[in-house]
Amino acid sequence: MSGDDSGAETDREQATAENRSHRFDRLPATAEERRVEGRPTRTEVLDWWAERFGVDPDVFADHTFWERGSGKIWAFAGEAPTPVEIEALGLVFLRTRREHWKPTLEAVQRFGGHATENVIDLSRAEAATFLAGDDQDLDWDGDWGYLVVTNEIAGEREPLGVGLYVHGELRSQVPKGRRRDFRVE
Amino acid sequence: MEVLERYEPLVDDFAAFLTACERPLPSVVRVNTIKATVERAKQALAEEGIAVEPTWHDELLALPEAQPGANWPYVHGWLHGQEEVSAVPAEVLDPEPGDRVWDACAAPGSKTTQLAALMDDSGTVVATDSNLGRISALRSNAERLGVTNVAVTNEDARNHSLKPFDGVEYDHALVDVPCSCEGTVRKNPDTLEEWTLDHVEGIASVQKGILRRAVQATRPGGTVVYSTCTFSPEENEAVLDHVLTTESCELVEFDLPLAHALGVTEWEGASFDPTVAKAKRIYPHHNDTGGFFAAKLTVGEA
Numbered sequence: 001m002s003g004d005d006s007g008a009e010t011d012r013e014q015a016t017a018e019n020r021s022h023r024f025d026r027l028p029a030t031a032e033e034r035r036v037e038g039r040p041t042r043t044e045v046l047d048w049w050a051e052r053f054g055v056d057p058d059v060f061a062d063h064t065f066w067e068r069g070s071g072k073i074w075a076f077a078g079e080a081p082t083p084v085e086i087e088a089l090g091l092v093f094l095r096t097r098r099e100h101w102k103p104t105l106e107a108v109q110r111f112g113g114h115a116t117e118n119v120i121d122l123s124r125a126e127a128a129t130f131l132a133g134d135d136q137d138l139d140w141d142g143d144w145g146y147l148v149v150t151n152e153i154a155g156e157r158e159p160l161g162v163g164l165y166v167h168g169e170l171r172s173q174v175p176k177g178r179r180r181d182f183r184v185e
Numbered sequence: 186m187e188v189l190e191r192y193e194p195l196v197d198d199f200a201a202f203l204t205a206c207e208r209p210l211p212s213v214v215r216v217n218t219i220k221a222t223v224e225r226a227k228q229a230l231a232e233e234g235i236a237v238e239p240t241w242h243d244e245l246l247a248l249p250e251a252q253p254g255a256n257w258p259y260v261h262g263w264l265h266g267q268e269e270v271s272a273v274p275a276e277v278l279d280p281e282p283g284d285r286v287w288d289a290c291a292a293p294g295s296k297t298t299q300l301a302a303l304m305d306d307s308g309t310v311v312a313t314d315s316n317l318g319r320i321s322a323l324r325s326n327a328e329r330l331g332v333t334n335v336a337v338t339n340e341d342a343r344n345h346s347l348k349p350f351d352g353v354e355y356d357h358a359l360v361d362v363p364c365s366c367e368g369t370v371r372k373n374p375d376t377l378e379e380w381t382l383d384h385v386e387g388i389a390s391v392q393k394g395i396l397r398r399a400v401q402a403t404r405p406g407g408t409v410v411y412s413t414c415t416f417s418p419e420e421n422e423a424v425l426d427h428v429l430t431t432e433s434c435e436l437v438e439f440d441l442p443l444a445h446a447l448g449v450t451e452w453e454g455a456s457f458d459p460t461v462a463k464a465k466r467i468y469p470h471h472n473d474t475g476g477f478f479a480a481k482l483t484v485g486e487a
Contacts (some may be wrong), residue, residue: 044235063333069248076336076337077308077309077333078308078333079308084339084350087338088335088336088337089341090335091327091331091332091333092328106328106329109331110262110331153257154221154226154232154258155225156225158261173231177325178260178329180260182255182257
């Protein structure tokens with residue numbers, strides 16, 4: 001199964017080659033195999049993680065990628081036929097079909113430890129501000145856009161979530177339901 | 186507590202049992218080994234001055250003075266609040282990486298995510314629940330813990346369909362059914378106020394249907410674990426007795442490093458298949474935990 005999406009385009013899919021919101025469709029491996037307009041490919045997803053964060057495509061060798069809803073990509077380690085109509089399939093991973101693709105907090109926490117680029121290390125106080133959902137002024141020499149935000153815990157840097165860096169400011173992208181206020185003052 | 190009087194003939198030290206049922210339970214967390222080791226989780230808790238006490242299982246840490254969700258290792262998805270006995274059925278099922286497992290009554294996902302961790306987040310866990318609100322909690326927990334091998338379905342487990350997955354049978358099934366929850370009285374003292382025998386009998390019929398479906402959906406030679414958090418034989422041994430007579434399966438022995446009693450073979454005039462004694466009853470005074478029931482079955486040729 002590892003990384004092989006070649007069977008993704010089934011008869012069932014071709015019969016209804018559109019992006020229906022209640023079912024999961026495995027991403028085609030490459031643009032040549034794409035049947036649904038605008039659907040990202042596995043190659044594009046792997047390239048994006050490699051280019052944006054320096055994550056080696058081998059990190060995702062055991063995962064397949066699926067689209068449900070427009071542009072919402074899920075990462076799944078198990079086996080399922082495509083398409084499949086169920087409630088959830090693995091982890092919500094990436095938002096595509098927009099100018100700037102955006103990883104989810106959960107994807108960054110799970111896979112962001114492999115990132116080597118566009119990673120911003122926060123102090124504990126800065127991490128607390130970020131986790132509370134607040135924006136903060138921070139120096140950053142790298143690209144603007146979505147960054148992997150890390151926090152030091154148990155002696156090592158660990159990915160905590162996604163920040164958007166623009167205009168000298170790190171904007172917290174922590175979803176409301178994941179926010180906690182651990183600020184000391 | 187009057188409801189519990191009916192179990193006096195079953196329980197070894199009934200006074201100790203009642204006393205234990207009145208004591209609140211400490212917070213316990215399970216370390217999510219998909220994201221962290223037990224050692225690093227302990228280190229992270231120690232950095233925050235959170236005291237930890239051991240339990241029957243290395244990956245379960247009691248937090249006698251703290252809430253499970255208000256600390257940094259929790260927000261990194263390293264910890265999940267889960268009662269000690271709630272970790273029993275997945276351990277008893279003991280799936281291997283790469284297996285295909287059905288979690289028949291999955292929400293809110295404590296056992297689902299524990300199964301995923303036991304499988305190193307490989308293979309497939311199909312997690313079913315009949316309630317969309319509870320599925321939302323299941324999804325949130327699975328995502329917070331970074332689980333990627335779970336597929337969630339919304340249906341009545343009694344009618345679980347293999348069609349979405351091209352009919353592939355399971356290696357294992359976990360059947361942790363909805364029940365009268367008497368065993369959670371230490372966490373939810375109101376549980377017993379809503380207790381009625383009618384409810385017990387009604388829910389027992391649902392439990393039978395779910396366990397039968399699990400045996401049918403599991404391949405010959407596969408295993409099914411049945412568990413509840415109730416003491417009621419109507420929901421425990423009687424359900425096993427029913428499935429033994431209606432489906433191709435048998436009860437098997439298993440090890441459990443927690444003090445326990447054996448399944449009962451007689452209750453209020455009824456007698457059950459003698460092999461139901463292979464099931465295990467965990468009473469609150471045995472290990473200072475909640476109450477629990479677990480049984481392991483192997484599936485025969487259909």
